[in-house]
Amino acid sequence: MTDFDWLDEIIDGELKAAEFWQIGYIDNLLQYTSLSQSEQEKIRMELEELTEIEADKIIIYLKENEIKTDPKDQYDQMRKAGVFSSRGL
Numbered sequence: 001m002t003d004f005d006w007l008d009e010i011i012d013g014e015l016k017a018a019e020f021w022q023i024g025y026i027d028n029l030l031q032y033t034s035l036s037q038s039e040q041e042k043i044r045m046e047l048e049e050l051t052e053i054e055a056d057k058i059i060i061y062l063k064e065n066e067i068k069t070d071p072k073d074q075y076d077q078m079r080k081a082g083v084f085s086s087r088g089l
């Protein structure tokens with residue numbers, strides 16, 4: 001697949017269905033997000049009908065809302081959020 005295959009799909013009018021790895025990855029990421037149950041269920045209900053482009057967007061969205069399980073990653077996430085800044089003191 002080249003970088004411009006998505007453009008051919010749009011021009012042809014046929015969007016490619018999401019690949020199995022994308023669906024599996026989304027399903028796995030849903031377990032580790034801060035999204036509400038209703039939003040998670042909505043995404044799960046739409047999994048079988050997603051296009052590749054939509055799946056990529058959902059993956060990015062889930063990664064942005066991911067709950068980190070590694071303490072180092074949790075610390076980095078908290079530091080970036082300003083939890084440890086002393087500006088308010």
